[in-house]
Amino acid sequence: MTRPGVSVKRVSADLERSFTELWMSSRVEGGTSPEVAARAASEGKVRAALQREEVRAFLAVTDGDQPVGFVVATHSPFSGLTECPAVAIDQLYVAPKARRHGVARHLLAAVTAYAEKQGCEQIGCNVPSQQRDANRFFARLGFSSQVVRRVTSTSALRRRLGADEPRISLDQILHKRRSLRARASAGASRLAG
Template structure:
């Protein structure tokens, strides 16, 4: 069976008529990706409607492409430039890449990556980076197959946890005890005021 012809189109101006159409295609695929990752369809719809995707695609440092097979959108890639702003050399980061399950193994990801490489070369970037969740075995295997290697471990902490650890003399067990007392006292206070 021959591979389908994959067309990759840049999402340029999200304010234009064509841009609005492509934004809808990316949004639909973005919601599909979220549902595939375990989010409910309702939550994915709300997340897409909040406007952050549209806002991100409108930024000057962000580029997006839609992959189509037979005129149907089946995948997308979103990149940003110098994501950490500290590198003196241009960097292109793949923020998101997604191919609908029904279109996988038909060269869609290859076409999207080829487009990203061409973009990086035009920008003078010598490297392409992607932050991949450590627990995502499928995504890590995907990027490793294309030659991406692990160069950093990105550690994340919530601000509240870091604040507790930075506060001299704070004892976590004391803070937990205060939280438990407040939590159990709140229903009793509500009952008395009623």
């Protein structure tokens, strides 16, 4: 089986719709509901991101101009992890039917050219640790792990930070529960009577 011809184009106004449709597909595949993905696109979040100066998006298309993948990269003069400017791959997506046909390599070649044009010596990406195939793919291309990125929700961190506050004793908790039950019983009795 021959591989389809793939070309990569920078996302411009004429490719924005194709990019947005493929972006929505990637979000749905990642677990976002179609409604939420469509709302984000209709609210202009995708367009606003594409218009930022430091953002570059590239769209991979087959010979028949069928969009099959995209990559979004950002240029940062202060990457935080290195002393030199770097390009970060924020999103890389290839449609399921086009996987294992070299599309991601074409997209990464466009990112590499962009990084060189910006004078960046490094390209980085965040890959979820549970995505073994993606981690292997990037490792084969020479990406090494540099940092472990840990993530939590704001509310969970707030609860954990509150753990330093004085703790309520077990007796106080039991007393509070009993008081709440008593109030609930009294309220139920009044409604029944």
